[in-house]
Amino acid sequence: MRDPHTYQGLAWVAAMALFMQSLDATILNTALPAISMDLHKPAFEMQMAIIAYSLAVALFIPLTAWAAAKFGTLTVFRCAVFTFVLGSVACAAAPNLESLILARIIQGIGGAFMMPIARLAIIQSVPKHQLLNAWNLMATAGLIGPILGPILGGWLVIHATWHWIFLINIPIGIVGIWAAGHVMDNIKGGEEKLDWTGFLLFALGLVGLTLGLDLLGETHQNPFLTYGSLMVGIGLLMIYVMYAKGNERAILPLSLFRTRTFTLSILANLFIRLSASGIPFLLPLMFQLSFGFSAEMSGWLLAPIALMSVIFKTVIGHILNKFGYKTTLISSALLMALGIMAMAWWDNQTALVRIVMNLMWYGACMSMIFTAVNTLAVGDLSPSQAGAGSTILSIVQQVGIGFGIAVSSIILNVYRQFFGNEGELLQHAFSYTFLTSSLFAIALICTLVRLHKTDGDHLRQTSKLSD
Template sequence: MTTIKSNSLDYRPLAWIAAIALFMQSLDATILNTALPAIAVDMHESALEMQMAVISYALTVAALIPLSGWVADRFGTLHSFRVSVFVFVLGSVACAMSTTLNQLIAARVLQGIGGALMMPVARLAIIRYVPKNKIIAAWNLMAMAGLIGPVVGPILGGWFVTHMTWHWIFLMNLPIGLMGIWIAGKYMPNNYGNAGRLDWFGFLLFAFGLMGITFGLDVIADDLNQKVKALALIGGGIGLLILYVYHAKRASNPLIPLSLWKVRTFTLGMIGNLLVRISGSGVPFLLPLMLQIAFHYDAQTAGLMIAPIAVSSILIKTFATKLLFKYGYKTSLILTALGMTVSIAAMALITKDTPLWVYVPLIMFYGACMSLMFTAVNTLTIGDLNAQQASAGSTLLSMMQQVGIGFGIAISSVILALWRGALGENAEGLEQAFSYTFLVSSSFAILLALLMSLLHKDDGDNLRKK
């Protein structure tokens, strides 16, 4: 067991280690979207049915995040981090070598196994070893990497596809990952915690429940005629989650404590987080497809046209705290949800002839609304948790974020498939299908606004104290 005094530890090396991990994750989450049409051509698949290449990663991360703390305590922070990065890099190489969609999905699952442990373990090392007065600085340094990834991801993805091959979007993780493994070996302590008995039965119920629901949605998106199979998968997934609830009520150390849901702001925040993802997470997936498949832009141009979303997300972060302090959580969340509704619904009006001076401000407004919403709803979710609940609450929030990404893309794919079936696959029908999908997606943001209206006027005031 490695023992290091917090006061003797420079926060910057650990922050850079976490930044490398977060950069790889955030880059990987966005770089693939612009490359999907090119990958689909090589694999002889429809670009409109490649969603599982994205969903499989997010779902794997969501299912395995609860294991991260236990793994770090059992095997040590350094060992756990280096192995997780190695598995992530190995999965990246496997993605680049894939020749079929099923191989790519399997490789993305392997990537997800590494990704599920990589960031939580790096965060845990910062929390344990960085002095309290340096944590905010370390967190900001790490967070900037997460914000830069979505900016360069679509641009790099489009550039690789246009000038090289799509395989490089995965192979570029190799040098970054190896650098992370090397730096971690020099600066990350290898501390073992008190790893109690893991709730394996609860973990399996929860993980397979999530998989059942997501795969069921994917079956409908791929083939509208397989409704029976899809409903069976979704029903089975819901059944397993219900069984988990009964199990958690009786388990002495459940994977996810049900007591968390008794905190009103936590419950509203978690449901809100899911609605944010369902309404908004499909947009970065749908827009590159629409630009390339319906409007016939090349991958590089499509990537450049997605980048303003991430730019506005970064810019609004500067004002997020001030806005929340001035207007309060309830007002800010309701207005931001309405802003999301308007911006996503307005995307239904985008055509190939839409001028850039209209298009760019629209998607930047969407990016700003999403960024502000994430800041507000995430901090609100954990704001009223006590010290004993904070760790489990943070883990569950991370899970919900990843589950929401998977559900958001899956639901967007189902809606798009339904409209494609109704309007046809010709150029005009396909363009209308994308437009109507954006309209339907915006309705979830209306539900989000209604949910946020249930907040009390003073909710979040404890977070607004300077």
């Protein structure tokens, strides 16, 4: 075991990894119009550059525990950071959209391993009495990334080139690889046999489904490839369900869904993503292509979402303790839907104060609903189920981001074809997209109504809420 003085260093290494990952998840949004122009692709068809990263993270998260046990935490962490940086360099050098998507997949593979391995290293190495300080230090970096990402992305597009939104990962990654060698032990575990059959069925099924949804959002699509991908993806996922049913050694055991609150929380997570996760993708496009704002202005306008999310976390515990999980979640879902609907009445003459207030409202609702539903998801699982439950939750969160963006893109494409792509007609397309997206919140509320009034009571007051 390393010297106790290295515990803080280990937390800093994990913080650097989380900062890179959270920054990269948001920095691309404001730069998409500039990237699309350089790569000669319509800005409305750039969504796969974001989806590919989230999908890759979701696909490879289930392999992290197995890889750490087999190769050691330090080895896997360093390889993950190197892969992430390599993907960043490839993104900056991408000559076309297809190359950028491939590079984002490489980034996502690195990102899938970075944070789970860093968390595992902290759990294995840091004494219990110092664990909270390590978590807080790491979490702070994760909260700064989403605030800084849109602003930095917009600033770099205006004052440098879009390539720098990826190249800034190089020095951070190099420092992380070097520092990890000084503060992280290469701890291995009992090597477990990996369920490769289940992994391949699940991974290929998700790839097919996500690719099909993305292709549906494009103006010019190949029907055979589009619907073929959807059918193959759905078919493989159905086969996985049959394969995993009753199989406790499956990579993602279905027995977890016998826990009612876990099932409802996972379903709620998907509806939250469908109704709200496309918003950070749609807003920069609307601000720049419809309102005529600069990329830098678009970045500053997105910052209130993340800033309010951070600020609101300080009161979420008090609200849940006072009103309970069911009441809080249903109220938050309703307020979130109203916040998204309000965006449909914006135009290029709307006062910036009104836009900022609306985005702060949306950010607060998202912070509340995600914290509550994610805490409730794992609250009733047994200790032996907690690891698998946390993995499934992480996968659903990442896949949900991709699905939310893909569905938003499909809806926007339909309305663009109906209204048009210029001026006020384009603004109508965005407005109706926001209104349609808010309808998913109705399904969310119907899901949350099935919660019991007492669900989550054992998590109140003494619980440590998580995002």
